[in-house]
Amino acid sequence: MAAVAVAVDTAAADGMDGVEVRGRSPGQEVLLTPAALAFLADLQRRFEPARQQRLADRRRRQAAFDAGALPDFRTDTADIRAADWQVAPLPAALLDRRVEITGPTDPKMVINALNSGASCYMADFEDSTSPTWDNLVAGQRALAQAVAGTLDWMAPDGSKHYVLKPFAQQAVLLVRPRGWHLVEKHVLVDGRPLAAGLFDLGLFAFHNARALAAKDRGPYFYLPKLQTMEEAALWDAVLAQIEAVLGLAHGQLKVTVLIETLPAAFEMDEILHALKDRIVGLNCGRWDYIFSCIKTLRAHPDKVLPERGQVTMTQPFLKAYAELLIRTCHRRRAHAMGGMAAQIPIAGDAAANDAALQRVREDKLREVRVGFDGTWVAHPALIPLARAVFDADMPGPHQQHVARSDVQVARADLLRTPHGSITRAGFDNNVEVCVRYLAAWLDGNGCVPIHWLMEDAATAEIARAQLWQWLHFGDRGAAPLQLDDGTPIDFVLFERALIGLPGKLGGRVRVPGADKLDAAIALLERLTRSATLEEFLTLPAYDLLD
Numbered sequence: 001m002a003a004v005a006v007a008v009d010t011a012a013a014d015g016m017d018g019v020e021v022r023g024r025s026p027g028q029e030v031l032l033t034p035a036a037l038a039f040l041a042d043l044q045r046r047f048e049p050a051r052q053q054r055l056a057d058r059r060r061r062q063a064a065f066d067a068g069a070l071p072d073f074r075t076d077t078a079d080i081r082a083a084d085w086q087v088a089p090l091p092a093a094l095l096d097r098r099v100e101i102t103g104p105t106d107p108k109m110v111i112n113a114l115n116s117g118a119s120c121y122m123a124d125f126e127d128s129t130s131p132t133w134d135n136l137v138a139g140q141r142a143l144a145q146a147v148a149g150t151l152d153w154m155a156p157d158g159s160k161h162y163v164l165k166p167f168a169q170q171a172v173l174l175v176r177p178r179g180w181h182l183v184e185k186h187v188l189v190d191g192r193p194l195a196a197g198l199f200d201l202g203l204f205a206f207h208n209a210r211a212l213a214a215k216d217r218g219p220y221f222y223l224p225k226l227q228t229m230e231e232a233a234l235w236d237a238v239l240a241q242i243e244a245v246l247g248l249a250h251g252q253l254k255v256t257v258l259i260e261t262l263p264a265a266f267e268m269d270e271i272l273h274a275l276k277d278r279i280v281g282l283n284c285g286r287w288d289y290i291f292s293c294i295k296t297l298r299a300h301p302d303k304v305l306p307e308r309g310q311v312t313m314t315q316p317f318l319k320a321y322a323e324l325l326i327r328t329c330h331r332r333r334a335h336a337m338g339g340m341a342a343q344i345p346i347a348g349d350a351a352a353n354d355a356a357l358q359r360v361r362e363d364k365l366r367e368v369r370v371g372f373d374g375t376w377v378a379h380p381a382l383i384p385l386a387r388a389v390f391d392a393d394m395p396g397p398h399q400q401h402v403a404r405s406d407v408q409v410a411r412a413d414l415l416r417t418p419h420g421s422i423t424r425a426g427f428d429n430n431v432e433v434c435v436r437y438l439a440a441w442l443d444g445n446g447c448v449p450i451h452w453l454m455e456d457a458a459t460a461e462i463a464r465a466q467l468w469q470w471l472h473f474g475d476r477g478a479a480p481l482q483l484d485d486g487t488p489i490d491f492v493l494f495e496r497a498l499i500g501l502p503g504k505l506g507g508r509v510r511v512p513g514a515d516k517l518d519a520a521i522a523l524l525e526r527l528t529r530s531a532t533l534e535e536f537l538t539l540p541a542y543d544l545l546d
C-alpha cells in the first residue's frame, strides 16, 4: 500500500532562542510561557518545511487544473481504496455526536456552547474567528479555563453572570485550528511567522492535553481545508510528535477531518488511511466545499455555478459528495458528520422564523435519512430541532451500520455542474455579503448574521469567488456572462452594486464593523479586479488586521 512519508527536520532545536512574540494581549503570559513557546518553536522547526512543500503541491495542482485538467481519483492509491481496513476504535465520548454546535471562542460563546445541550461543541479558530491577537489569546484562555472548569464571564453591564454547567452535562469539546495556508504573524520563529494551525492546535494541546486525557476526552480536533492524504499525513506526524512530547499514548489525540475541498473529495479513503490511528470521522463542510469547487475549476468555462442561493445540498454534485462521504466513512467504521444549514432564528417575525426553522429541519432530515451520524448547528436555538430530527430517525448513537453500498459515485458525478441562473439580486447580494463580512472580520468578528443567514469565512468566500469568476469570465476570450435579464456582468454592474452600499448600510442596517466599510470595499475591489483569483480572502485581509 502507498505509504505517505513526511519529511521531518530532526535537528529541531529546543529552547527560546529565535522565538519572538510580537502581540500584546491581557493574560498572554499565562499561555505563552517559555515552555509553551519552546514547544511551539520545536513543532515549527520540525514541520514548517513539510508545510511549505504541501502548499507548493497545492499551487502545482491548481496550475494543472487551470491548464485544463480535472480532479480525479488517484491511480497510485487504488490499493488503499480497494483494501479492507478500518480506523482505530472510536472513543466513548465521540460515539454519539448527533448534534454539534460550532462557534467562535470568546468566553461567553464558549460557556453558552458547552452549556447548550448539544452533544459536542466545536470551538472554532477557523471559519468563524477573525484571528486578531486579542481573539486568539482570549479564545485559548477561555478554552483552557473551560477545561479546568474555572471559566466564567460577567456581561459588561453586570446583567448576567455566565458559569459552566457540571462537566458531565457539558457538550464534548473539539477544537478547530486554522488551516495549513495561514500563519500567525504575532509569533516568529527564526524570524518567520509560525504556522497558524500549529499555534492553535499546539498551544491548546500543550495546556490542556493531559487534563483532557485524564478525563478520557482526547483532546479532540477538527482539521479544516485539507486537500490530500499527504496533508493529512502531515497532521498525523504533528499529532504523533505532540503525543510523544507530552507523554500521551499514541492515538490519544483524535481528529475529525472536514472534507471541504474538491481535491479532498477524491481522497476520502486516503485521508482516513493516513490518519487511521486517530481519525474518528469526516465532515461535509459544505460551504468551503462549494467555494473550493468554484476556485478549483475557475478556468473551466463549463463549470460556472449559479448564484449562491441556488447551490443547495440537493444539487446532484453535492448529493454525490455527501453520499460518497457516508459510504466511505461507514466502510471504515468512522462517523460521517453532516454540515451547517445557514439559517438562524429570526427575532420579531414569527412567519419568517418558522420558514427559516423549516429549512433547517428539512436539511437535518435529509442528512439523517441519507445516513449521516450527526449534524452541525450554528445557534443554540436550533439544537432541539436538530436533536428531534436525529432522535426520530437514528435510535442508536450513530448509524455506521448504514453501509450505503448502493452509492456509486464516479468522477463525473462530483464534477457535474448544476443548472441555474445569476439574478441581479444574487449578484448584489454577493457584493453586500462580501463587504459586510469583510468589514466585520476586519473589526475582529468572524461570524455575523446577514439577512438572517449565518455568514462566516467559508460562506463569504463563495460570494467573493463567484464575483471574481463571473466578472473575469470573458478574460479568456469567451463572451461575458449575463444576468438572467440579459444585463452583462461587468465592472459597471459591480461598481453600481458597490456605490450605494455604504449609504444603504449606514442608514438602514446595524452593521458590525461599520467603520471598516471603506477598508472592506477597497479590499473587495482589489480582490475582484485582480487578474488572478486570490487563494483565500483571509490572506490579504490578515495583512490589514491588528
Ligand SMILES: CC(=O)SCCNC(=O)CCNC(=O)[C@H](O)C(C)(C)COP(=O)(O)OP(=O)(O)OC[C@H]1O[C@@H](n2cnc3c(N)ncnc32)[C@H](O)[C@@H]1OP(=O)(O)O
Pocket (backbone or CB within 6 Å): 101, 102, 103, 104, 108, 109, 110, 112, 113, 124, 127, 128, 287, 288, 340, 344, 345, 377, 378, 379, 380, 447, 448, 449, 453, 454, 455, 456, 458, 459
Ligand atoms: C461554514 C462553517 O464553517 S460553519 C462553522 C462556523 N460558523 C459558526 O460556528 C456559526 C456560529 N454562530 C454564531 O456565531 C452566531 O450564532 C451568529 C453570529 C450566526 C448569530 O449570532 P447572534 O446574532 O449573536 O445570535 P443571537 O443574538 O440570536 O444569540 C442569542 C444567544 O445565543 C448565543 N449564541 C448564538 N450562537 C451561538 C453559538 N454558535 N454558540 C454559543 N452561543 C451562541 C449568543 O451568544 C446569545 O447568548 P446570550 O443570550 O447569552 O447573549
Ligand SMILES: O=CC(=O)O
Pocket (backbone or CB within 6 Å): 127, 258, 260, 284, 285, 286, 287, 288, 289, 339, 340, 458
Ligand atoms: O467548515 C465548514 C464549511 O461548511 O465550510
Ligand SMILES: [Mg+2]
Pocket (backbone or CB within 6 Å): 127, 224, 258, 260, 285, 287, 288, 458
Ligand atoms: Mg469550512
